[in-house]
Amino acid sequence: MASKQTAPIMNQGQGETSYAHNSSIQNAEQNKMKSLIEAVVVELCSNTGTLQPGKMVIVDLGCSTGPNALALVSIAVEAIHAHCLQFQQPSPEVSVLLNDLPENDFNTVVKSLVTLRQSNDPVVVTGITPGSFYERLFTSESVHLVCSSNSLHWLSKAPEDLKTNLIPAYDIDEHSRHERLPIVLEAYAKQYRKDFTLFLKLRAKELVSGGRMIISLLGRRSDIIATKFPFLPEIVAQILCVMVSEVHFNTFFSSMHL
Amino acid sequence: MASKQTAPIMNQGQGETSYAHNSSIQNAEQNKMKSLIEAVVVELCSNTGTLQPGKMVIVDLGCSTGPNALALVSIAVEAIHAHCLQFQQPSPEVSVLLNDLPENDFNTVVKSLVTLRQSNDPVVVTGITPGSFYERLFTSESVHLVCSSNSLHWLSKAPEDLKTNLIPAYDIDEHSRHERLPIVLEAYAKQYRKDFTLFLKLRAKELVSGGRMIISLLGRRSDIIATKFPFLPEIVAQILCVMVSEVHFNTFFSSMHL
Numbered sequence: 001m002a003s004k005q006t007a008p009i010m011n012q013g014q015g016e017t018s019y020a021h022n023s024s025i026q027n028a029e030q031n032k033m034k035s036l037i038e039a040v041v042v043e044l045c046s047n048t049g050t051l052q053p054g055k056m057v058i059v060d061l062g063c064s065t066g067p068n069a070l071a072l073v074s075i076a077v078e079a080i081h082a083h084c085l086q087f088q089q090p091s092p093e094v095s096v097l098l099n100d101l102p103e104n105d106f107n108t109v110v111k112s113l114v115t116l117r118q119s120n121d122p123v124v125v126t127g128i129t130p131g132s133f134y135e136r137l138f139t140s141e142s143v144h145l146v147c148s149s150n151s152l153h154w155l156s157k158a159p160e161d162l163k164t165n166l167i168p169a170y171d172i173d174e175h176s177r178h179e180r181l182p183i184v185l186e187a188y189a190k191q192y193r194k195d196f197t198l199f200l201k202l203r204a205k206e207l208v209s210g211g212r213m214i215i216s217l218l219g220r221r222s223d224i225i226a227t228k229f230p231f232l233p234e235i236v237a238q239i240l241c242v243m244v245s246e247v248h249f250n251t252f253f254s255s256m257h258l
Numbered sequence: 259m260a261s262k263q264t265a266p267i268m269n270q271g272q273g274e275t276s277y278a279h280n281s282s283i284q285n286a287e288q289n290k291m292k293s294l295i296e297a298v299v300v301e302l303c304s305n306t307g308t309l310q311p312g313k314m315v316i317v318d319l320g321c322s323t324g325p326n327a328l329a330l331v332s333i334a335v336e337a338i339h340a341h342c343l344q345f346q347q348p349s350p351e352v353s354v355l356l357n358d359l360p361e362n363d364f365n366t367v368v369k370s371l372v373t374l375r376q377s378n379d380p381v382v383v384t385g386i387t388p389g390s391f392y393e394r395l396f397t398s399e400s401v402h403l404v405c406s407s408n409s410l411h412w413l414s415k416a417p418e419d420l421k422t423n424l425i426p427a428y429d430i431d432e433h434s435r436h437e438r439l440p441i442v443l444e445a446y447a448k449q450y451r452k453d454f455t456l457f458l459k460l461r462a463k464e465l466v467s468g469g470r471m472i473i474s475l476l477g478r479r480s481d482i483i484a485t486k487f488p489f490l491p492e493i494v495a496q497i498l499c500v501m502v503s504e505v506h507f508n509t510f511f512s513s514m515h516l
Binding site: 053054093095097102106110111114117118123129135 | 363
C-alpha cells in the first residue's frame with residue numbers, strides 16, 4: 001500500500017478549469033468580511049500609537065490566485081484611504097503582502113497585485129510572501145492586519161495517527177467507514193488543535209502590539225455529532241477513491257480539516 | 259512605420275534557452291561583489307543604531323530568475339550569520355526581498371527562495387517585490403541593504419527623443435548609423451541620467467539612515483569616444499534588425515543603456 005502527499009494548490013492560470021474561474025463561493029465568503037475589515041481599519045487608523053511611524057502592513061494568508069487574491073487587501077486599502085480622507089489625517093504608507101504556498105501560481109497574482117501599487121502619496125507598496133502559514137513568514141512585530149478567508153481548514157499535513165495506522169480518510173467500504181468515523185474525526189481535530197495553536201503563536205510574534213486578525217473559515221458546531229463523512233459530498237469522495245486506486249495508490253489522506 | 263515596446267524579461271523556466279541556463283557571465287559579475295557585500299554587512303552589523311530593533315532588510319533589485327536570483331542575498335545572509343557567530347552577538351531577524359518586473363518568472367524564483375527561510379533562530383523570512391525599480395517598491399526607511407547586479411543598464415523606457423524623431427537605435431544603413439551615432443548616444447545618456455537620478459531619489463526614501471547600496475553594472479570611460487554601436491555586437495544588432503523587419507516593424511528601440 002502506498003500513499004503520496006501533495007500540496008493543496010489551486011488550478012493555475014485563467015482557463016475554464018482554473019481556480020480563478022471557479023471560486024465564486026469563496027468570493028461570496030470574502031464579501032461577508034467587508035464590514036469587519038472596515039471596522040478594524042478604523043480602529044487601527046485611530047490608534048496613532050500602533051501606526052507609528054506612519055506605516056501599515058496588511059497581509060492575506062492563503063491568497064490563492066485569480067480575482068479573490070486581491071479582494072480582502074483591496075477592501076482594507078480602500079478603507080484606510082477613505083478613513084484618512086474623511087478625518088483629514090495623512091494616509092499611512094501601506095504595504096500589502098500576499099501569502100500562499102510556494103507552488104501557488106504567483107506569476108498570475110503578481111500581474112494583478114501591481115495594479116494596487118501607488119508610487120506617490122498615498123504610497124502603497126506590494127509584495128508576495130511565499131510559504132506555509134505554519135512557519136514564520138514575517139519579521140517580529142511588523143504586521144498590523146492579518147486577513148485570511150477559506151484557508152485555515154488546510155492543515156500542515158494529514159494526521160500522523162491515520163497515516164501510521166493506514167486508516168484512510170474515506171474508506172470505500174461503508175461498514176468500515178462508519179465504524180472508524182470517530183477515530184478519523186478525532187485524528188483531524190487533534191491535528192487541527194496542534195496546527196491552529198502553532199498558527200496563533202507565530203502570528204502573535206509577527207503582529208505589532210494592537211494589531212488585528214480577521215479570519216473566516218467553515219466550521220460546524222461541536223455539540224452536533226457527525227454521523228457521516230463531513231469532508232466532501234459522498235459522491236466526490238467515492239470518485240476520489242476510485243481515481244486514487246487507478247493510479248496505484250490504495251489510500252488517500254486529506255490535509256483538509258474535517 | 260510602427261514600433262512596439264516590451265518589458266526586458268529573461269526567458270522563463272529551466273529549459274535549454276532559459277536565462278537560468280544561460281547566465282554564467284552575470285554570475286561571474288555577482289561573484290566579484292562578494293567581498294564588497296561581506297564588508298558592508300560587517301559595517302551594518304557593527305552599527306547597532308542602524309539595526310534597531312534587531313531586524314535587517316536585504317533586497318536585490320532586478321533579481322531575474324534561475325540560480326543568480328539568490329546569489330547576492332545568499333552572500334549577505336551568510337555574512338550576517340558568520341559575523342554574529344564570530345562576535346557572539348545575537349543575529350538580527352533577516353528579511354530577504356527579491357525584485358524584478360511583474361513579467362518575470364516568479365514561480366521559478368519562489369521555489370528556490372523559500373530554501374533560504376528559517377523559522378527558528380536565526381529567523382530569515384523571504385518575499386518578492388514585483389515592480390519597476392523606477393517606482394517606489396518599499397515603505398520609507400525600511401531597507402538596510404540594496405544589492406543590484408547587471409540590471410541598472412535597463413532604462414525605464416527607450417529615449418523619447420529617438421522615438422519621436424523615428425531614429426532607430428541601430429540603423430541598418432552604415433552611413434546613417436555612423437552619422438547619427440552621437441545623437442543616439444546622447445539620447446541614451448540623457449535618459450540614463452534622468453532614470454538614475456530618479457532611482458537614487460527613490461532608494462534614498464526607502465533606505466534607513468546608515469543603510470547601504472551595492473550596485474554593479476557595465477560601463478565605459480566617458481573620455482573614450484565611442485566610434486561604433488556599443489550596445490551589442492554588430493552581428494547581433496543586424497540579426498535583430500532583420501527579425502524586426504520580418505514581423506512588420508521597421509524600427510526597434512532598445513531600453514538598454516548604450
